[in-house]
Amino acid sequence: MKEGTAQAWVVAVASFYLFMKLTPSIPQPQMYHDFADKRQFFGIPNALNVISNLPFMVIGLIGLMLCHRSNYFNLSSQGELWGWTCFYVAVTSVGFGSAYYHLGPNDNGLVCDRLPMTVAFTSLVAILIIERVDAKKGTISIFPLIMAAMISSVYWRFFGDIRPYLLVQTVSCIAVPLMALLLPPMYTHSTYWLWAAGFYPLAMMQETADRLIYAVTFHTVSGHALKHLSAGMVPLILTIMLAKRRLLHAKST
Structure with missing residues (x-):
């Protein structure tokens, strides 16, 4: 590992340590599990919250298959393949994990939802490092970033503190659009990154307005x-991007 990379990891670890030392613990609010729509359809409790996870499963599985179908996505390095594989495995797992959670919402089930979601976030960060900074450094970053994501969810479940999870989510959601916007692209169709990134804050706003939306839609959704x-x-737009884009220039490997 080169000196600059090592220094970056030292700064990241030190910043995390200071964050944990200087901020108070944040427990998971139990009200979070009390969703507006509790209707049961076809014997499925909380049916729409369960069924609406189907796109994650479908898109994740399709993306995973296309990743390994004679390089359908025209990926330029093994690191990219690993990164996108981790992303699509995580997206698929989000679908199953979130559906499981919504069958009977509680903290134990929420881990199955959040853990793969953080892996998906950090996979995208690693992919952008590979594409736009340095292929070798980005490839090396896949494992520690994914481990950090997984530990953040496990830490919450064991210690009752969601700060690491919130940090991973927030940093990833800021880093992805910033890197896509500010760093020179390796492929065409770079704006798809920004379109994809825009849907996640929209999703967060819809989650916050869960009961309001349920009321104004007359208990429809x-x-x-x-x-x-x-x-x-997000994965749908990124999958379309992968299928359409073409190489502009290669980064160092």
Whole structure:
């Protein structure tokens, strides 16, 4: 590992340590599990919140298959393949994990939802490092970034503190659009990154307005179900981007 890379990791670890030392613990609010739409259809409790995870499963599995179908996405390095594989495995797992959670919302089930979601976030960060900074450094970053994501969710479940999870989510959601906007692209169709990134804050707003949306739609659909559909647009847009884009120039490997 080169000196600059090592220094970056030291700064990251030191910043995390200071963040944990200087900020108070944040427990998971139990009200979070009390969603507006509790209707049961076809014997499925909280049916729309469960079924609305289907796009994650479908898009994740399709993306995973295309990743390994004779390089359908024209990926330029093994690191990119690993990064996108991790992303699509995580997206698929979000679908199953979130559906499982919504069958009976509680903290144990929420881990199955959040853990793969953080892996998806950090996979995208690693992919952008590979594409726009340095292929070798980005490839090396895949494992520690994904481990940090997984630990953030496990830490919350064991210690009752969601700060690491919130940090991973927030940093990833800021880093992805900033890197896509500010760093020179390696491929065409770079704006798809920004379109995809825009759907996640929309999903967060819909989640926050869960009960309001359920009320104004006359109990037709809740904000949380719409959140799943909006968040599902992220892997869909990125999959379309991968299918359409072409190489502009190569980064160092």
